[in-house]
Amino acid sequence: MTVQAGRRAGIEPGALDSALQAPLGELLLALADDDFVLGFADSEWTGIAPHLEEDVAMSSLAQDELGHASAYYGLLAGLTAGDADRIAYDRPAEAFRHCRLVDHGRGDWARTMTRRWLYDTANAVRLEALAGSTDRLLADLVVKVRREETYHLLHGEAWLERLASHAGEPRRRLLEALELVGPDAPSVLAPLPDEAALVAAGIQPIPSVELIERWSARIGPVLAGLGLALPPAAPAALDPATARSGHGPAFLALYTEFSLVRGLDRAATW
Numbered sequence: 001m002t003v004q005a006g007r008r009a010g011i012e013p014g015a016l017d018s019a020l021q022a023p024l025g026e027l028l029l030a031l032a033d034d035d036f037v038l039g040f041a042d043s044e045w046t047g048i049a050p051h052l053e054e055d056v057a058m059s060s061l062a063q064d065e066l067g068h069a070s071a072y073y074g075l076l077a078g079l080t081a082g083d084a085d086r087i088a089y090d091r092p093a094e095a096f097r098h099c100r101l102v103d104h105g106r107g108d109w110a111r112t113m114t115r116r117w118l119y120d121t122a123n124a125v126r127l128e129a130l131a132g133s134t135d136r137l138l139a140d141l142v143v144k145v146r147r148e149e150t151y152h153l154l155h156g157e158a159w160l161e162r163l164a165s166h167a168g169e170p171r172r173r174l175l176e177a178l179e180l181v182g183p184d185a186p187s188v189l190a191p192l193p194d195e196a197a198l199v200a201a202g203i204q205p206i207p208s209v210e211l212i213e214r215w216s217a218r219i220g221p222v223l224a225g226l227g228l229a230l231p232p233a234a235p236a237a238l239d240p241a242t243a244r245s246g247h248g249p250a251f252l253a254l255y256t257e258f259s260l261v262r263g264l265d266r267a268a269t270w
Contacts, residue, residue, distance in 0.1 A: 016079070016135075020201055023194035024135065025079055026097070027204060029087075030192060030244060032072035033098035036088060037251065038119060039065025040258050041106050050109055057155060061116075064148045071141055078137075089262040093255040097244040099187035100237050104180065105250030110163055110173035115181050117156035118219075118230075122188035124153060125215045134202035157222070164226040175228075183234035186212055190243035212238075 016024070043062035049055045073084040101119055106112055127146050133139040163174040191208040198204035216230075223229055236242040 017201070020197060020203065021079060023192070023197045024138075024203055025076060026192050026194060027198060028072050028076040028079065028138070029097045030099070032069045032076060032088075033096050033244075034069075034102055034119070034123070034188065035065040035072065036069035037096070037098040037254065038102045038116070039063070039069060041102065041254060042112065042116070044106055045109075045112065061152055061155065064152065068145050068148070071145070075137055075141065089259055090266060093247060093252055094245075096247060096251070096255070098247075098251075099190065099244055100184040100234075100242075101181060101187050103247050103251050104184065105253075107177070107180075108173060110170070111177040111181065113156060113159040113163065114174060114177035116152070117160045118181065118185040119188055120149065120152045120156050121219050122185060122215050124149060125211050125218070126189060129206040129211060130204065132202075132205045134205075138203070160222075161226065164228060178228065179231055182231040184237045185230065186215075186233045187237040187243040189215060190238050191240050192244075193240045195240070 039062045042058055042065065045058040046055055046062070049058050069088070070084065073087050076082065076087060077084040101115060101122075104111070104115060107115075124146075127142050127149065130142045131139055131146065133142070160174075163170045165171075189208050189211045192198070195204065195208060199207050219230065236246075
């Protein structure tokens, strides 16, 4: 998936209200960082997944997420006259704005699948709304992203059902994963600090509180049908000030890995 980062059409061809540039930048960064961090974390399963088919599947899912992140970073670079690679790799760890859900460590297979299913279902609701964005570059990109995300949803739900339907260790680990990462799941849809401006301009057509309600209505019956329930949301997962900041040691370890080569020579031309 490629993006012409140097061009920005936005709401009107060739122009974007300067007051909306910062809020739109926050939205693009959140979208990009979510997929970038999740994609990199899931790539760690390549070669150690439960079986060969899942090695291939997880590699493909991770590649999709990194491709989506690259496209979002490209839009952000076009908005800020920046460079997509520098945005992705040259920021300090504290400047990342991914949600608390993907800040959790990889853990075991049940935790990874639980995190992925929760993320993909929430992200599906978010992308569904953004497909109607008044920013045409973002809306057009989201249409492409959603095609690939459909398969992510099917994969995650298949594993959720598989783990839930096997008594003993598989279901126990699933329950443990839900208790651990479930409270942070709403952070995917938590409001950004300048959400009001985005909603007023139609860039984010639907406010976060409604997106969370839609997501809860969709996943509730699925979980109930498997005898499961999502734990109550952690207050920090819904607060714009904390839903995408204060990253923990799991992300710091991940950051050290994906920034290692770039950090050898920040001035190098790649």
